[in-house]
Amino acid sequence: MENYLENNIVRFVQVLRSLGLKIGTSETMDALNAIKSIDLTEKKQFHSALKATLIKDAVHYPLFDHAFREFFVEAPRRESQVAEEGAYAQGMAEAKKELEFQENNLDLDQEYFDMYGRLPQESRERIKEFLRKTSEGKNVTPKFKPVVENVIKGALEYHRSHADLPQVLPVELTGIEEIDAVLHRIAHNQDLGDLFFQNMASIEEKDYQEAAVLIRKLARRLATRISRRYQKSAKIKRIDVRRSLRAGIKYGGTLLDLKYRQKKVQKPEILLLCDVSGSMIKYSRFTLQFMSGLSEVLPRMHAFVFADTLEKIDLRDFSLTTLTESDGWGEGTNLNVALRRLRNEYPGILKPLTVLIILSDTKSLEPHLAAEQLKKIRQKIKEIIWLNPLPGDQWSKYQTVGLFRRYSTMWECSSLAHLAGALRKQLG
Amino acid sequence: MDFSVTELEEKFRQENYICDEGILVPVYLALKLKKPLLITGAPGVGKTEIAKVLSKILGTELIRLQCYEGLDENKALYEWNYQKQLLHIQAGKNSSGEIEDIFSREYLLERPLLKAILKPYQVVLLIDEIDKTDAEFEAFLFEVLSDFQVSVPELGTVKAREIPVVILTSNGERDLSDGLKRRCIFLHIDFPSPEKEAEIVKAKVPGLGTELTWQLVRCVAYLRTELALKKKPSISETLDWAEALLILNAERMTEHLVEQTINLLLKDKEDLDLFRDKGGAREMLRKV
Secondary structure (H helix, E strand, O other), rough: OOOOOHHHHHHHHHHHHHHOOOOOOHHHHHHHHHOOOOOOOOOOHHHHHHHHHHHOOOOHHHHHHHHHHOOOHHHHHHHHHHHHHHHHHHEEEEHHHHOEEEEEOOOOOOHHHHHHHHOOOHHHHHHHHHHHHHHOOOOHHHHHHHHHHHHHHHHHHHHHHOOOOOOOOOOOOOHHHHHHHHHHHOOOOOOOOOOOOOOOHHHHHHHHHHHHHHHHHHHHHHHHHHHHHOOOOOOOEEOOOHHHHHHHHHHHOOOOOEOOOOOOOOOOEEEEEOOHHHHHHHHHHHHHHHHHOOOOOOOOEEEEEOOOEEEEEEEOOOOHHHHHOOOOOOOOHHHHHHHHHHHHHHHHOOOOEEEEEEOOOOOOOHHHHHHHHHHHHHOOOOEEEEOOOOOHHHOOOOOOHHHOOOOOEEEEEEEEHHHHHHHHHHOO | OOHHHHHHHHHHHOOOOOOOOOHHHHHHHHHOOOOOOEEEEOOOOOOOHHHHHHHHHOOOEEEEEOOOOOOOOHHOEEOOHHHHHHHHHHHHHHHHOOOOOOOOHHEEEEEEHHHHHHHOOOEEEEEEEEEHOOHHHHHHHHHHHHEEEEEEEEEEEEOOOOEEEEEEEEOOOOOOOHHHHHOEEEEOOOOHHHHHHHHHHHOOOOOOOOOHHHHHHHHHHHHHHHHOOOOOOOOHHHHHHHHHHHOOOOOOOOOHHHHHHHHHHOOOOHHHHHHHHHHHHHHHHHHO
């Protein structure tokens, strides 16, 4: 696309969408119309105009501001940014050249080249050495290329999950280098300060209080939504004759003010199961805080934590650190043990109105046995919601995800935005 | 509407509403693009005030629909005056004359939305605290705001001659529907910076001295940022506090004065307890 302002705005909208913001064509049209009405030489007016037309929730403001700063760069900084973008494009080209098998480029998605480009030099050398030796191996033909590609993907995934590659924000790369360079900068900027979209695992201790304030606000909004959903509605069309007759007395007996039967609705009983093993503990901490904020509107809520055993907790007063540092808590996850204990020791909790919410990355020992337990539980309760911190585009790589998805509705849940969105769709 | 953002700012200032481009540009765009303006923010930050100021700037009437839980189409749009109709029917029976049409405009109770549509000139329609209504009312409203026409079965379709300027406000107690949000220009008003708040206090309570104004806004900033309050003091509470200090002829902030008047800022017992637990007036004045 040529560099006209309108095209830049369309590209900017693409950046925002890749960052997870839902922006439709009508909002884009509003933004294009808005910039015709303002003074384009005034950057603040330009910024406010785009914000007012593209963003419809204040929690998205910090992310928008950050994306705006990185995309619409002023002249003094533009030179260094062009140099950065050039370096990024060069880095991508080098990555593609280095990841070759028998002089053919590996067929990988853009995000893998991006991951490779961000690896420490030592890790890159190891991968290059592996590719060189494999390419030169005895009896190795080009037919091995798909196998080699899968090995490289696995290696890069391993590096991603073991924190060689810190990523603050999940983004969806577009394959357009100019846009991906901006996304890359935004996604890896530790000073973003937007806790709503940030990966929960990367929230630092100094930001816990701010995160707690945000969680309280989100929980309050969802609580109001849940409360209204389960209120008796006046729109149900069954007439309550007795009440209508009583109301008609003031009109001389004429039935002008009809009253309706109010359907009794029951709120679900929530059973929360949080994985607190290893890297899951931060996700569980914030999820438990969030659910605690809903406890007023969902009074019949029970919470448990599990790793290789199961423990009931009080949502109003819990300390994950104390719990997981105590004896008997290991680093691994065994959902089978946890679910079996739940069924045996707390059978009264599993009722037809129960909604089971599990927070876990599905990486459990004895997964097939765990799936069997889940199947038996599913038959007794209303539904199972699974909150999975693994990125959605990687789920196909994990057999356990497919196994547990048979009995649950699974949602990606690595950020507070994901958590609030999933619970809103399921409970609100 | 024939003025620029800068001219709009000047007109707002003349009405003593101090704000920057962050607020002015969305208001300006709502007027220019003829779209509803959805304003969110904590209570007391000045959302409703924007509608009042706009009606003065445009020299037109402000029609207000105050939303509440249980509000339905009858209360928002129109209702028939049943009592008047019944009386008329009764009177008609007694006199044995012909009963005139009881479904005419004479018997129609116009509620705010219909009033705004029927006006022959452009008005400012304020739909206040939309988050207090339910999703069904929101869907109904959305339909009305899209076409600005209403079908009254007995009278036919009524279309607005002049599209009103529509301002919706929300305290953010619940999520509004995506359909409504997408069709509005969006503005979120946060608490102002101490500098901006000092300007607001000087404009609204001009009798308070400069030094005391600065102490006041710094105290309010302390309460908002340093304490995890359930309800942070709003701009309207800051102005209440400023007026109280003026009435008490205060010259400077003292611990005793703060203890006497803190209830104007903190309206929740838990917040008051927290304030005292964290050192109360002494700690606040030490920090500011």
